[in-house]
Amino acid sequence: xTPDHLRGRVMAMYTIDVHxxxxxxxxxAGASAEHLGSHLHSVGRRGCVHGAAFLFFFHLPKIRVEARxxxxxxxxxxxxxxxxxxxxxVEDN
Numbered sequence: 586x587t588p589d590h591l592r593g594r595v596m597a598m599y600t601i602d603v604h605x606x607x608x609x610x611x612x613x614a615g616a617s618a619e620h621l622g623s624h625l626h627s628v629g630r631r632g633c634v635h636g637a638a639f640l641f642f643f644h645l646p647k648i649r650v651e652a653r654x655x656x657x658x659x660x661x662x663x664x665x666x667x668x669x670x671x672x673x674x675v676e677d678n
Contacts, residue, residue: 587595618626 614626614630617629621629
């Protein structure tokens with residue numbers, strides 16, 4: 586859904602995020618395992634993954650609504666997102 590003139594910049598940020606954060610994550614994981622022990626480190630990592638999945642599960646309905654609106658707006662605009670379009674804030678009740 587990225588406009589063509591920004592696609593290279595978005596992919597550059599994606600590449601930096603995916604490939605650039607790996608060494609830092611490995612450094613943190615190694616230091617954590619050394620100080621806490623491998624078993625406690627593994628339990629902590631699993632807890633973080635489960636916590637993130639739990640948060641994502643509860644925010645997914647709001648994300649789906651916004652994503653559908655953006656996809657429909659892109660189709661109406663002829664394939665390119667509208668410049669005037671802003672995301673509507675969906676508040677939790």
